[in-house]
Amino acid sequence: MNANKTKRSTVVVALGGNALLRRGDEPSFANQLDNIKLAARAIAEIAKEYRVVIVHGNGPQVGLLALQNLAYDKVSPYPLDVLGAESEGMIGYMLAQELQNRIPEKDVTTLLTRIEVDSDDPSISDPTKFVGPVYDEEEGRALAEKNAWTMKRDGEYWRRVVPSPLPKNIIDKTSIETLLAAEQIVIACGGGGIPVCKCESGFKGVEGVIDKDLAATLLAKQLGAEKLLILTDAPAVFLNWGKQNQRALRNVSPDELKQYHFPAGSMGPKVDAAVDFAEFGGKAYIGALDQSLDVLAESCGTCVSLEHQLEEA
Structure with a gap:
């Protein structure tokens, strides 16, 4: 039986942040939970045939955390890498719980995942990653001026954009491989992973949000999916x-x-x-x-x- 399990193909599923919180929806817990239940239903079916690693987006969610972050002005806002880690925990918990409800016989693990990037990545000076809710042009321009944000057009709307450095290496890859070998469903590299770069003491966080599709590709290649x-x-x-x-x-x-x-x-x-x-x-x-x-x-x-x-x- 175990020999058969190890022969199952591995699929890395990249789940868009907009699939979890649809464009224009109120970013409420209830709306996200409804969409996560739909995602869990689909992924549970995939898990019957494949070994599955889930990489989810966090654009709407990390943008919302950044807005909430600004509401308490007695401390400096937390950096984007920390907010990304928060979104990994939040979305990962919701996904894991709904997947476990769907397939209680399977273990599901959410792993906070660090991904190495370059500290001087070109995207830091030319941000392209959409985060947060959508705005009309007038509101978008006002928020950009107030918070020193960069805003760009997203279809008929305007949204905040942040640096999106290219992922170079998944630091926690060995842990993902161990969980997969144990036939667990793994939720990893959430929000594209937590961007970190090398420094004298080891690694430090980088202000940005890695694109989850590029992170998922790197993960799929490093896992041999x-x-x-x-x-x-x-x-x-x-x-x-x-x-x-x-x-x-x-x-x-x-x-x-x-x-x-x-x-x-x-x-x-x-x-x-x-x-x-x-x-x-x-x-x-x-x-x-x-x-x-x-x-x-x-x-x-x-x-x-x-x-x-x-x-x-």
Whole structure:
């Protein structure tokens, strides 16, 4: 029995922060819990067939923590790496509890995960990672001036953007491997992981939020996972999104996907992550949360693989 279990493929599931708190929803506990229950239902089905590691986003949640952080002005605001760790604990707890309720026979562990980045990463001077709620332009500009934030357009709305350094190494990878070997469902690298960089005393926190899709790709590569599943609030990768001539990309090669441009703050990192993992030799999938098993079965969503490059040739 144990020998059969070790042969199960590993899938890293990247769960978008916007899939846990939908765009425009009130960022309440009740709304997040409802969405996490939907996520847990989908992931529980995946866990019946695969060994699963879950990497979740935290853009809406860490932005909300930052706003709450500003409400008490008698102390300096906590840095983003600490708020990221808070969001890892909060979302990880909610996910673990709902997954355990769905499949009580499985152990589920949430692991606070540190990821090494460069202290002089270019994103520190050119932030692109959306966090927090959406605003209309007037409110967004007022908040930017009041709090010295950088704001950028996110579709028809405005949102705060923060540095998003590239992940280099998952410091706690061995612990993740140990939990997976014990057939546990593992929630790791939450919010893209806690960004840290090397210093004289070892490591120190970095002010930023790592993109969870890039962190999930790095994790999938370092674990030797066969599949990377990026779940979001879009059913697939689309060309000309939102226009009359929009078209879903279904089965594509990395080279084909690299020909197109996607927004840096939304679909761009997902496409970059999928291309990176496919070029590494794995299969990457992008699709909607409520269609996760169908996406893995390649009956919907977008699949990126070198196999499709061979088919094109």
